[in-house]
Amino acid sequence: MLEQSINVLDANPSVILCYPKTIIINEHGQEVEKYVDGFHLRSQKPYERFAQYHGLIRYGHGCHPLFGLIRTNILRQTACIGAYPSSDLILLGELTLYGEFYEIPDYLFYKRDHPNNSVRAHRSFRNRIAWYDPSKKGKLYLTRWKWFLEYLAAIKRAQLSWSGKVLCYLEMTKWVVWNSVFLVKDLLKATFWPFLQPFLRLELGKNT
Template identity: 35%
Template sequence: MESRNTPRVSIGVPVYNGERYIAETLDSLVAQTYRDFEIIICDNASTDRTQDVCRSYVERDVRIRYVRNAENIGASRNYKLALDLSCGEYFRWANSDDLFAPEGLARCVDILDREPSVVLAYPKTKFIDERGNVISEYHDEMHMQSPMASERFAQVMTKLGYVNIIYGLMRATILRKTGLLRNFPGGDIPLVAELTLYGKFHEIPEFLFYRRLHSKASSSYKADVSLTQEFFDPKTKGRISFRQWQHLGAHVRSTLRAPLNFSEKMRLIIYILRMGVWKRRLLIRELTEAVRLTLRGLLTKAGDVK
């Protein structure tokens, strides 16, 4: 068993009912060639054998901590908890079903050590199935090197597809300045966009991250807004979704709190307003749908009273 010191890297592992894959994930993390790290497992009140699996790893490696929530607090708060409990200079999240090549962490640390202007370093991604077989390669193309925050922000908003980059290695001090993972559908998108306001992104050209796609992965909820909302925050289950409005609002708030000069903030605000114009049909549709659902609810209540 290794002795424990203050680590340079913290790895947060949020998990809910992850007994099927979490052992594979932890094995891939423990096998990293870069050794100066801690792993914080935040169990969101799992009802399967996740706790037993995790505790067996805690017994074997002093670098691993296990924290169990008394209730499911939602992905947003659970991700934040992992960061709050960490003490490393660098931080990354690791989904409880994904895999990481042994040299992946070392390559990311090397970039952040050498490039002070970089706030996030990440390797390229391969998608794997339930059995770990490679499905396809994915080209994130998030190598954002412009010295202007407004240009980096626009590039991310234009190119961002699967948000694999959120599992890259970040400077913890910068990450804590952001709004973190928001508690609404697509809540990882505003976080990635906000990070561009603090520095550059560096893409490592090798495929060192393996993201698992399966029926119970959070990415499979996209077709059902209510399931996605419950995943991020169970307390908001059943609420009317204002996804487009929430994203625009998050981008504005991110811009206002970022350490940028006035001209850069104005460029960002103008770009966000243009985004609103581009998405005006979706914005109007959300308002129309909200009015329709509200009226239906009022009519239903009125009928119940009679």
């Protein structure tokens, strides 16, 4: 996997991330599924890669390209992984603004899926947020708005032309439409948060 990824990066200066196809294995090492991420994003235009990426993750994604090989000088320009759910998706989205993604057509990466991984062990976003950052346990956290603001910060941070930034911001309007239900739910949660506090404290007391 590393050898092929290095060869691709050496031969293609415009590629900043290279990864292979994935085989999902269980806790016993048995093959469960062959997974094709499809993040072969070779457009030379950042906003096109950004748009293609959001089309791919619109209904959820395994995010395996993040386990590929990424150019260090590019990664250092990003926000890297954050202490919040799905920060891997946000990071991949930011990386599309810096260069092309290359998917090696061979199954060279094995991902272990087991009952105790973070997503399965912490199914609700509330519990998962506390797993990432214990200081946020029992506190108001607007997940979708966090993602939205992180994307906007990534576009602002990237060294893009003025027109390129505008096109990326316009792409985020589609993202808002796709996530409108969840964004509204977050706002409703914020509105009724003071009334929910007694119930959350009761729930936290039962779990401790």
